[in-house]
Amino acid sequence: MAKAKHTGRCSCGAVRYQAVGEPLWTANCHCETCRRITGSPMTVFAGFEREDFAYLAGKPKTYRSSPGVKRSFCGKCGTPLTYESKRWAGEVHILVCSLDRPGKLKPEMHEFFDEKVSWFNTADKLPRYRSVVPSEDDSAS
Numbered sequence: 001m002a003k004a005k006h007t008g009r010c011s012c013g014a015v016r017y018q019a020v021g022e023p024l025w026t027a028n029c030h031c032e033t034c035r036r037i038t039g040s041p042m043t044v045f046a047g048f049e050r051e052d053f054a055y056l057a058g059k060p061k062t063y064r065s066s067p068g069v070k071r072s073f074c075g076k077c078g079t080p081l082t083y084e085s086k087r088w089a090g091e092v093h094i095l096v097c098s099l100d101r102p103g104k105l106k107p108e109m110h111e112f113f114d115e116k117v118s119w120f121n122t123a124d125k126l127p128r129y130r131s132v133v134p135s136e137d138d139s140a141s
């Protein structure tokens, strides 16, 4: 069976990308940095192996929002597209709502729930984490 293809683009269409296969994880992020960058109370992410991700058109600009963190966005229209971090080297985290069919990738948890905007509520029963889910690297330290 052919692997699923998830295509996405910025608002103006100058930058287009594709991720192949199923995501490693999906999550809603409530952190302050995502909030400022998107101007929204919550950002939905899907993590893919870098080798399963590619730009199909255009070249995004990048912004270092924290040490070791690179976020990409369209230089023309400003749409935020991806997040990459040394902490998850080898992964590209896509902003799910920039996908052509965001409904296909359903979030499975909430991250940085402590930083949630007070008036924002979600009725789902997904797990809520104060920061991020501990990775195997974290448990070793």
Ligand SMILES: [Zn+2]
Binding pocket: 010, 011, 012, 013, 014, 015, 074, 075, 076, 077, 078, 079
């Ligand atoms: Zn654009």
Ligand SMILES: [Zn+2]
Binding pocket: 029, 030, 031, 032, 033, 034, 035, 043, 112
């Ligand atoms: Zn965030």
